[in-house]
Amino acid sequence: MRWMRAAGRGLLAAAVVLAGYAGFDARAGGAEPVGRGPMTLVTAGDLTGYLPPLLEDWNEEHPGERVTLVELPDSADETRAQMISELRSGSDRFDVLNIDVAWTSEFAAAGWISxxxxxxxxxxxxxxxxxxxATFDGRLYAVPYVTNAGLLYYRRDVLDRAGVKPPRTWTELARQARTLAPRHGLGGYAGQFLPYEGLTVNVTEAVHSAGGSILRDDGDRVTVDSDAARAAFSFLADGVREGWIPRDALGYKEEESRRAFQDGRLLFLRNWPYVYADASAKDSKVAGRFGAVPLPGPDGPGTSVLGGSNLAVSSHARHPESAADLIAYLTSERVQRKVLTEGSLPPVRAALYEDPGLIAAHPYLPTLRRSVLSAVPRPKSARYDQVSLAVQAVAQDVMALRQTPEQAVARLARELGAISRTG
Incomplete structure (x- = not known):
């Protein structure tokens, strides 16, 4: 699933653990602490292939604490399901976990991570x-490893020809998408509008850009019944009704939308930073003809949702001291630099975004830094999977013009209220 890939372009495995924590080996009668030893790291599929060399470097330096990589399917939903199955069973198969940032609250509330x-x-x-x-209920349950924020990609050649700057507001985006795109045979604007996690991200960004929120207090308070949420749904519904959001976009995930832009079929695209490298490739029809700016909002720059992955240790981890050392290695500046240069993934170390050499090779870094610094997490909830499904279902009906924004917000508030009262 590419939103996790670019929020990971190839989600990476890693581990984290409570410093000083030492488990006891039940197989040895609980007599001896077993803080150090081999580890298993589990992740969604590493599509970039840069991770094994990093782990081999670790293994060469720590022969008694070797890391074995377990790659689950590239689909985030399948990865999550397999991780949860093992964690619920109490299995120690997975010592350390690479989890999407949106899963931290759910895994922490369930007691699956320490x-x-x-x-x-x-x-x-x-x-x-x-x-x-990486926090839940005021405590740290994971450590950030890869971050991400949405960007607005635009056809620089088209805008330059028209003598206009990239849009900073929804009104400017709608006007340019509605008027300029048809002159060049282009669709106006697309995001990730298929009912899946990407749609939750797009809706959350729109709501926060308008000054609202969906949940507060780690999921215990529903806040979506607001003028901001109604404005967000109106923005998306108007795009479909007025035609500047193509109907085809209602079936787009990350990759479908990326291909549409890269093939020269869109004027504007909301997507993750990985698109920059792909759209700049030699076989791209827009190479050298596009740019990227922060997402627009109602009255100025909008708000992105944070993507990426956090590193967590299973509550049944066998060798937590080794895991603590591994996470220190994986979050060191040297390795974080390789996260960017070899994995094409946005690192979490702030200093790397101001490195002149890295900016020369990755021109989008200053824009991405601004987007990350103003970004927000997805709604925090111990029942995040249910929250996300509710957002997706409501947003799908709004964008299919089956419900008005007013009806949609009222419905979503009811459904989220019911979810918050369960468990």
Whole structure:
């Protein structure tokens, strides 16, 4: 599933653990602490292939604490399901976990991952918003490893020809998509509008860009019944009704939308930073003819949702001390640099976004930094999967013009209220 890939372009495996924590080996009668030893890291499929060399470097330096990589399907939903199946059973098959940022609250509330000591990890060197994705109920349950934020890609050649700048507001986006795109045989604007996690992301971004929210207090308070949410749904519904969001876009995930833009069929695209490298490739029809800016909002720059992955330790981890050392290695500046240069993934270390050499090779870094610093997590909830499904179902009906924005917000508030009262 590409939203996790680019929020991972190839989600990476990693591990994290409570410093000083030592488990006891039940197979040895609980007599001996077993803080160190071999580990198993589990992740969704590593599509970039850069991770094994990093782990081999670790294994060469730590022969008694070797890491075995377990790759689950590239689909985020399948990865989540397999992880949960093992965790619920109490299995120690997975020592350390690479989890999507949106799963942290659910896994923490269920007791599947261990809380962590903040001072064990260099959190003050990270981009500040990413740390919030790793917390639940005021405690740190994971450590950020890869971050992400949505960007607005635009056809620079088309806008330059018209003498206009990239849109900063929804009104400007709608006007340019409605008027300029048809002159060049292009669709106006697309995001990820198929009912799946990507649609939850797009809706959450629109709601926050308008100044609202969906949930507060780690999922215990429903806040979606607001003028901001109605404005967000109106923005999306108007795009379909007026034609500047193509009907085809209602079936787009990350890759379908990326291909539409890269093949020269769209004026504007909301997507993750991985698109920049793909759209710049030699076989891209828009190479050298596009740019990227922060997402627009109603009255100025909008708000992105944070993507990426966090590193967590299973509550049944066998060798937590080794895992603590591994996470220190994986979040070191040297390895984080390779996350970007070899994995094409946005790192969490703030200093790397100001490195002149990296900016020369990855021109979108300053824009991405601004987007990350103003970004927000997806709604936090111990029942996040249910929350996301409710958002998707309501948004699908709005964009299919089966419900008005007013009806949709009222319905979503009711459904989220019911979810928050369960469990």
């Amino acid at each position: 809380p962590l000591e903040r001072d064990r990890f260099p959190l003050d060197t990270f981009l500040s918003p990413v740390v919030d994705t």
